[in-house]
Amino acid sequence: MMQYLTFLHFPDSYFLCDDIAYLVALINELRRLPLEPEWVEFKHDNYARGMIGADISALANGATLAGRSFAYMVWGIDDVTHxxxxxxxxxxxxxxxxxEFDNWIRFLLSDNAER
Incomplete structure (x- = not known):
């Protein structure tokens, strides 16, 4: 069975990378974390509009407070067992x-979005 993962990488919205080996290594590194830190969010199937917006804000703040350059939201991963x-x-x-979701999320993350 093919596993479908969706990956958001902040602050650049969708992480555009054709190096699949790098992405697999990054996701596996995130999965090895004992708990979800404030800059990582795993989702299985939850993609409610309000949840995504709230989580993006929380992830961005969490990354800043943790001194991280990036935050990650990854769909297709159990948030407890990883x-x-x-x-x-x-x-x-x-x-x-x-x-379209891509346009909506890009606007949400852009400098032009109402803050």
Missing amino acids: DILGTKFDKQNLKVGGE
């Missing part, structure tokens, strides 16, 4: 208020 479960979250087909 096992790979896969997810039904499909950002290519998700709409938020009629807007």
Whole structure:
């Protein structure tokens, strides 16, 4: 069974990288953490609009307080065991208020968004 993971990397929104080996190593490194630190959030299938916005804000603040350059939200990982479960979250087909998810999240993360 193929496992589908969706990966958000802040502050750059979607992490664009064609080095699959690097991404696998990064996700495995995050999975080895004993608990989710304030700059990492694992999700299985929860992709409610309000949750995503609140978690992005919390992750950004957590990364700043921890002195981290990046925060990560990864779908398809159990948040307790860190096992790979896969997810039904499909950002290519998700709409938020009629807007494509990619556009919505980019606006949310942009400097032009209302603060």
